[in-house]
Amino acid sequence: MKSFGQNVAVAGVDLEVRAGSFYGIVGPNGAGKTTTLSMITGLLRPDSGSIQVHGIDVWARPNDAKRIIGVLPDRLRLFDRLTGAQLLYYSGILRGLDNETVRTRSADLAAAFGLEDALNRLVADYSAGMTKKIALACAMIHSPRVLVLDEPFESVDPVSAVNVTEILQRYVASGGTVLLSSHGMDLIQRVCDHVAIIMHGKVLAAGTIDEVRGENSLEERFVELAGGRKVAEGMEWLHSFSD
Amino acid sequence: MVAQFLRLKLRLLANLFRRSPWQVVGIVIGLLYGLAVAALFVAVLVGLRFVEDVELVRNGMVVAGSAVVIGFFLFPLVVGIDDSMDPRKFALLGIPNNRLSLGLALSALIGVPAIALALILAGTVVTWSRGPGETLIAFVAAVLLLATCTLASRVGTSLAGLLLSTRRAREFSGMLGLLLLVFMAPVAVLLFNVDWASNGPDILTRFAGFLAWTPLGAAWASPGDAAMGEWGSSLLKLLIAAASVYLLWLAWLGLVARMLVTPGREAAVRQYAGLGWFDRMPSNAIGVISARSITYWSRDSRYWVSLVMIPIVPVLVTLPLAIAGVPSHYLALVPVPLMCVFLGWTMHNDVAYDSTAIWLHVASGTRGTADRIGRLVPALFSGIVLIGLGSGVSIYLYGDWNALPSMLGVSTSILLAGLGFSSYTSARFPYPAPKPGDSPFAQPQASDTASALIQSLSFVGSIILSLPAIGFALLGIFVDPVWHLPALYAGVGMGVLAVSSGIWLGSRVFDRRGPEMIASALRA
Numbered sequence: 170m171k172s173f174g175q176n177v178a179v180a181g182v183d184l185e186v187r188a189g190s191f192y193g194i195v196g197p198n199g200a201g202k203t204t205t206l207s208m209i210t211g212l213l214r215p216d217s218g219s220i221q222v223h224g225i226d227v228w229a230r231p232n233d234a235k236r237i238i239g240v241l242p243d244r245l246r247l248f249d250r251l252t253g254a255q256l257l258y259y260s261g262i263l264r265g266l267d268n269e270t271v272r273t274r275s276a277d278l279a280a281a282f283g284l285e286d287a288l289n290r291l292v293a294d295y296s297a298g299m300t301k302k303i304a305l306a307c308a309m310i311h312s313p314r315v316l317v318l319d320e321p322f323e324s325v326d327p328v329s330a331v332n333v334t335e336i337l338q339r340y341v342a343s344g345g346t347v348l349l350s351s352h353g354m355d356l357i358q359r360v361c362d363h364v365a366i367i368m369h370g371k372v373l374a375a376g377t378i379d380e381v382r383g384e385n386s387l388e389e390r391f392v393e394l395a396g397g398r399k400v401a402e403g404m405e406w407l408h409s410f411s412d
Numbered sequence: 413m414v415a416q417f418l419r420l421k422l423r424l425l426a427n428l429f430r431r432s433p434w435q436v437v438g439i440v441i442g443l444l445y446g447l448a449v450a451a452l453f454v455a456v457l458v459g460l461r462f463v464e465d466v467e468l469v470r471n472g473m474v475v476a477g478s479a480v481v482i483g484f485f486l487f488p489l490v491v492g493i494d495d496s497m498d499p500r501k502f503a504l505l506g507i508p509n510n511r512l513s514l515g516l517a518l519s520a521l522i523g524v525p526a527i528a529l530a531l532i533l534a535g536t537v538v539t540w541s542r543g544p545g546e547t548l549i550a551f552v553a554a555v556l557l558l559a560t561c562t563l564a565s566r567v568g569t570s571l572a573g574l575l576l577s578t579r580r581a582r583e584f585s586g587m588l589g590l591l592l593l594v595f596m597a598p599v600a601v602l603l604f605n606v607d608w609a610s611n612g613p614d615i616l617t618r619f620a621g622f623l624a625w626t627p628l629g630a631a632w633a634s635p636g637d638a639a640m641g642e643w644g645s646s647l648l649k650l651l652i653a654a655a656s657v658y659l660l661w662l663a664w665l666g667l668v669a670r671m672l673v674t675p676g677r678e679a680a681v682r683q684y685a686g687l688g689w690f691d692r693m694p695s696n697a698i699g700v701i702s703a704r705s706i707t708y709w710s711r712d713s714r715y716w717v718s719l720v721m722i723p724i725v726p727v728l729v730t731l732p733l734a735i736a737g738v739p740s741h742y743l744a745l746v747p748v749p750l751m752c753v754f755l756g757w758t759m760h761n762d763v764a765y766d767s768t769a770i771w772l773h774v775a776s777g778t779r780g781t782a783d784r785i786g787r788l789v790p791a792l793f794s795g796i797v798l799i800g801l802g803s804g805v806s807i808y809l810y811g812d813w814n815a816l817p818s819m820l821g822v823s824t825s826i827l828l829a830g831l832g833f834s835s836y837t838s839a840r841f842p843y844p845a846p847k848p849g850d851s852p853f854a855q856p857q858a859s860d861t862a863s864a865l866i867q868s869l870s871f872v873g874s875i876i877l878s879l880p881a882i883g884f885a886l887l888g889i890f891v892d893p894v895w896h897l898p899a900l901y902a903g904v905g906m907g908v909l910a911v912s913s914g915i916w917l918g919s920r921v922f923d924r925r926g927p928e929m930i931a932s933a934l935r936a
Contacts, residue, residue, distance in 0.1 A: 210775055211774065211775060211777075211926070211927070212771055212774055212775060212926075212927060212930055213927055213930070213931070214927040214928070231777060231926075232777040235775060235776060235777035236777065238775075240771075240775040242771055242775075244768075245768040245769065245771045245930070246766075246767050246768045246769040246848065247769055247772070248704060248708075248766070248769045248772065249769070249848065249849075250707065250708055250712050250848070251704065251707060252684045252687075252688075254686075255687055255688065255690055255704075258687055258690050258700070259690070259700050259703075259704055259772075260772060260776070262695050262696065262697065262699070262700040263697055263700065263701075263772065263773065263776040263778050264776050265697075267695065268695035271695070289683045289684050289685055290682070290683060290684070291682070291684070291711075293848075293849065311776075
């Protein structure tokens with residue numbers, strides 16, 4: 170539960186994410202997705218409630234919890250005056266890895282995300298998609314048990330998105346847990362095995378993809394839960410062009 | 413169309429007040445200050461109406477006025493103000509270029525600088541109201557000047573927007589502005605040393621005589637010439653002024669047309685081989701955090717500005733003292749401790765400089781001690797060099813090597829105490845700083861006045877904690893040299909105590925308040 174002044178951003182989100190699942194959170198803008206994920210990763214103090222990750226209470230034993238979580242926040246800056254290589258190294262060492270391990274893992278991650286050519290450039294000069302990819306690489310470098318990714322595919326090009334999805338799927342297959350948020354229903358339906366629909370800070374539906382969507386596609390179910398589509402009437406002027 | 417632009421600008425100004433109460437207070441104070449300064453100038457100008465020495469008034473006005481015109485042009489270029497009426501924002505509306513340019517130029521008249529200028533120009537009309545002809549010319553000149561300054565500032569802002577659209581160019585322009593300020597210092601000293609009583613009017617006449625025939629000063633000189641009875645040169649200067657307004661207008665038209673079809677400039681991207689400082693530092697949390705700090709000190713213009721200021725401040729302080737006649741061998745003792753004050757203080761808002769990137773430290777569970785110590789490393793290293801070399805040079809100039817322990821003690825105490833305060837305040841009371849990539853001068857309004865106040869106290873705090881060392885040092889210099897050694901012990905002891913307790917307190921705060929630091933960075 171979290172509120173900002175009068176605004177209740179998250180009003181009691183009760184989610185159970187099983188270890189080894191690929192869990193998607195969807196919801197319209199301002200639904201409380203980022204707020205929820207920030208509280209799970211220890212970046213935003215909840216007003217009440219508790220968060221357990223592999224049996225560790227995130228807000229009671231933050232340092233133990235943070236060790237097993239990898240984070241990709243949305244809309245927070247990176248230390249972007251570092252080069253890509255420096256940023257990876259920085260994240261790795263801060264996560265407690267040793268010199269050798271960080272260097273080999275950095276090289277692996279750069280190859281996997283197609284960032285080899287960009288490693289020696291400042292992150293400030295990266296495009297939005299590349300920034301997202303280097304941040305993803307930083308989130309994974311300490312091989313956490315749980316990856317919490319806020320909008321990981323936003324502005325990432327389709328080829329890289331497929332690449333990233335594959336990496337994440339292999340990670341889940343080997344026992345890791347991925348919790349991600351997205352606007353892209355198609356993508357969630359394709360890659361996730363579980364999904365929760367959040368709106369106005371509440372969970373409207375949660376479960377396996379098939380349980381949640383029933384007969385329909387996820388997108389149709391989502392629109393239905395969101396209170397139906399507003400039929401766009403009275404826009405006839407748009408069809409008679411002004412010149 | 414023009415009316416809409418004016419309304420838009422009014423609306424933008426009105427929206428300035430729809431912020432937090434403290435920001436509104438800041439804006440109101442800024443407005444009142446601007447109006448008060450304008451009112452002061454108007455009063456002076458009205459007073460000048462009754463001065464008989466017309467030539468002196470004219471010359472003074474030409475020189476001061478030319479500076480105003482240059483200021484309107486250069487200020488946006490150097491400071492890089494955020495342009496709410498950037499022509500590019502209207503690019504998609506398909507407005508004909510002439511009307512867009514006119515609307516934007518006229519809307520620039522609504523704003524504190526333009527209104528203050530208009531008031532002052534009205535004052536100049538009063539100054540020259542010594543006859544119907546003079547008044548008329550003064551009025552025309554005032555209108556031309558208002559147009560000149562408005563267009564000059566629009567052209568300056570747009571040039572800044574067009575040329576400085578890349579990250580690196582913006583940073584360099586900020587530095588350029590600072591260096592410009594630095595080079596102003598010798599000029600100021602030169603001006604101080606002129607014997608104004610005897611040579612003043614002469615120099616002024618020479619300057620004004622030149623400026624009056626340039627676009628900068630022509631309009632300022634024209635009514636004065638008329639008052640002196642030189643109608644021919646008065647009209648000629650009015651013509652020059654009108655022509656320069658026209659040329660500026662053409663430049664503005666051209667710039668708008670150019671900007672509408674020019675997206676941001678692409679910068680050549682630089683490659684950095686290897687890990688730089690990260691290779692040279694130990695691979696643990698303290699090592700990488702200090703490597704990151706050192707890297708930022710060398711790559712981020714916001715740090716450059718504070719670093720460049722450190723050697724400038726002693727110059728600015730000692731010069732007036734020297735002119736006032738303080739013996740130079742005492743002055744030699746001032747710079748190093750003073751630079752230590754500022755070096756210790758540079759770190760006082762370090763967390764805010766990271767902006768929201770600090771999440772990485774929070775999410776990775778970085779220990780507060782590692783963060784605190786790592787950030788201090790660059791300041792400590794440069795401090796050791798500064799104190800080591802600086803003290804030697806200072807004492808050499810002072811001439812008595814017995815004072816060396818005092819110098820070392822006082823400087824060490826000030827630096828370490830400052831770093832101690834900074835370690836605590838940067839974690840506990842971060843206040844809004846320029847964001848990464850912004851102009852180092854774009855200091856955002858501190859919405860939380862209390863924390864800004866506490867930050868300033870930390871500046872004084874380092875000096876207060878160093879009072880024992882300073883006291884012993886003064887005794888050593890003025891009473892008995894045996895006091896020099898106690899100054900060293902007191903200084904080093906107090907410094908070590910202050911920096912270690914600062915780091916200890918700061919670490920605890922850092923460990924506890926991680927989410928709150930992110931929240932404050934998000935608010936900034």
